[in-house]
Amino acid sequence: MKRPPVPRDGVIPGVGAYETDRPGFLMAGTARFGDVWQVAPHVHMVAGLDGTRQVLRRTGQEFGAPRGTFTLPRRARREDEAVEAMRIRTLRHGRVGRNAGVLAVGAAELADSWPVGGETEALPRLADAVAEMAARYHFGPDADELLHAERELVRLRGTIGPRYVHLPGWVPAPARLRVRHCQQRMAARIARVVDRRVEVAAFGTGGDVLGELMRACARSGVNPAVYLPFRLVTAMVAAREMVGPAAGWVVAALAEHPRWAERIAVEAAPVLARPDAVDGAALSRLMLTDAFVRETLRLYPPNWLLPRTVVAPVQVGGYELHPGERVMVSPYLLHRDPRYFPEAAVFDPDRWLDPAAGPEKGAYLPYGAGPRTCPGASLATTELVLVAACMAHRYVIRRHPLTPTTWGTFRPTGLRVQCRPRDMGVGAGC
Numbered sequence: 001m002k003r004p005p006v007p008r009d010g011v012i013p014g015v016g017a018y019e020t021d022r023p024g025f026l027m028a029g030t031a032r033f034g035d036v037w038q039v040a041p042h043v044h045m046v047a048g049l050d051g052t053r054q055v056l057r058r059t060g061q062e063f064g065a066p067r068g069t070f071t072l073p074r075r076a077r078r079e080d081e082a083v084e085a086m087r088i089r090t091l092r093h094g095r096v097g098r099n100a101g102v103l104a105v106g107a108a109e110l111a112d113s114w115p116v117g118g119e120t121e122a123l124p125r126l127a128d129a130v131a132e133m134a135a136r137y138h139f140g141p142d143a144d145e146l147l148h149a150e151r152e153l154v155r156l157r158g159t160i161g162p163r164y165v166h167l168p169g170w171v172p173a174p175a176r177l178r179v180r181h182c183q184q185r186m187a188a189r190i191a192r193v194v195d196r197r198v199e200v201a202a203f204g205t206g207g208d209v210l211g212e213l214m215r216a217c218a219r220s221g222v223n224p225a226v227y228l229p230f231r232l233v234t235a236m237v238a239a240r241e242m243v244g245p246a247a248g249w250v251v252a253a254l255a256e257h258p259r260w261a262e263r264i265a266v267e268a269a270p271v272l273a274r275p276d277a278v279d280g281a282a283l284s285r286l287m288l289t290d291a292f293v294r295e296t297l298r299l300y301p302p303n304w305l306l307p308r309t310v311v312a313p314v315q316v317g318g319y320e321l322h323p324g325e326r327v328m329v330s331p332y333l334l335h336r337d338p339r340y341f342p343e344a345a346v347f348d349p350d351r352w353l354d355p356a357a358g359p360e361k362g363a364y365l366p367y368g369a370g371p372r373t374c375p376g377a378s379l380a381t382t383e384l385v386l387v388a389a390c391m392a393h394r395y396v397i398r399r400h401p402l403t404p405t406t407w408g409t410f411r412p413t414g415l416r417v418q419c420r421p422r423d424m425g426v427g428a429g430c
């Protein structure tokens with residue numbers, strides 16, 4: 001059986017070029033060598049719908065995925081099916097819709113507090129806002145108490161940087177240890193909130209996720225102060241580190257496509273007249289905004305490269321891969337592939353508005369696919385739709401050139417915007 005082709009003739013630039021423009025490097029290699037090729041010794045790119053689908057769907061079979069963001073401490077490792085099912089349910093579409101008011105209020109506050117006139121560095125502001133929205137959704141009135149620890153944890157994670165990428169995960173590098181200790185501090189804070197709610201015998205009445213999970217723990221006889229904190233830390237980190245860059249791309253796209261921003265502003269006006277009353281039915285009226293967000297995530301998927309390890313001999317696209325080798329699949333490459341998206345390089349939200357004209361099944365995967373699919377997809381999309389709606393409704397946005405970076409996530413680094421109030425007439429809400 002054939003092995004994947006190896007670039008030897010220098011046509012594909014070396015590692016330096018990979019570090020400068022990773023998506024460009026991988027697209028060029030795929031155009032030249034086909035859907036499966038060797039990027040570096042024992043590291044293979046798998047592009048194309050069939051190969052990507054196979055790798056993602058067969059994760060846990062022939063392919064292994066890296067460990068999650070954090071490893072759980074030993075005492076919290078035992079899984080409880082009923083609590084896990086509830087954890088997934090709290091992030092499902094219907095549940096997010098019922099509690100969308102919390103998220104809409106957060107998005108409206110973001111728009112309210114945006115500095116008008118001058119230039120603003122957008123990413124930190126957006127990341128704080130979406131993290132706060134997710135924290136309120138998860139922890140209700142206790143969110144503020146946890147956000148400080150969450151910010152510190154994310155700041156420390158940012159210091160790990162590319163230097164550490166070649167060090168095996170078990171190496172106790174100082175930056176990693178600082179992150180681990182900070183993660184423990186944040187988990188301890190969540191545990192204190194849990195204990196307090198147990199003490200007053202009120203798991204939370206406002207319908208926050210923590211309350212629901214505590215009730216599920218009580219039914220299962222699981223100690224919530226041990227079971228929940230580390231799992232919720234992971235959710236909070238994902239909520240900032242993934243949704244933050246995505247919100248940056250959404251705001252950049254609003255600036256880039258003023259006609260669309262105007263259409264979204266008109267659509268959003270009646271829906272956002274009272275942000276706290278936004279629910280699933282109101283969200284379903286934001287169809288243009290939803291299409292705009294989908295299209296943004298198509299061209300700018302923050303989780304753009306998904307790594308796997310081959311754990312059993314397997315064939316992909318007619319090539320043989322060996323156990324121990326690494327494989328990468330990329331939503332970015334798939335989303336820009338003209339085989340699956342006509343005029344793939346063009347930003348065109350209209351492509352999502354005709355249900356009969358959607359992409360081939362499996363070709364659109366900003367949230368991954370298979371057993372590791374993102375459980376936070378509905379929460380993330382709802383946050384993004386509401387940020388887009390509130391910002392477009394409130395402002396005409398202009399932006400300066402930015403430098404996309406792909407270390408960790410794909411994000412619009414250096415995004416600076418200028419916002420001018422949009423004239424929507426009196427009493428337009430939001």
Ligand code: HEM
Nearest residue numbers: 235238239242243246303306366367368372374375376380
């Ligand atoms: C726009 C925002 C987001 C994007 C683009 C995104 C994307 C992804 C992708 C592509 C994966 C699959 C990774 C793989 O296959 O290796 C994933 C997994 C995951 N995501 Fe997200 N995500 C987002 C937001 C969120 C949010 C808000 C949460 C939590 C509330 C979350 C929690 C997770 C978790 C826990 C996993 C690991 C699932 C597992 O390993 O079983 N994500 N995400």
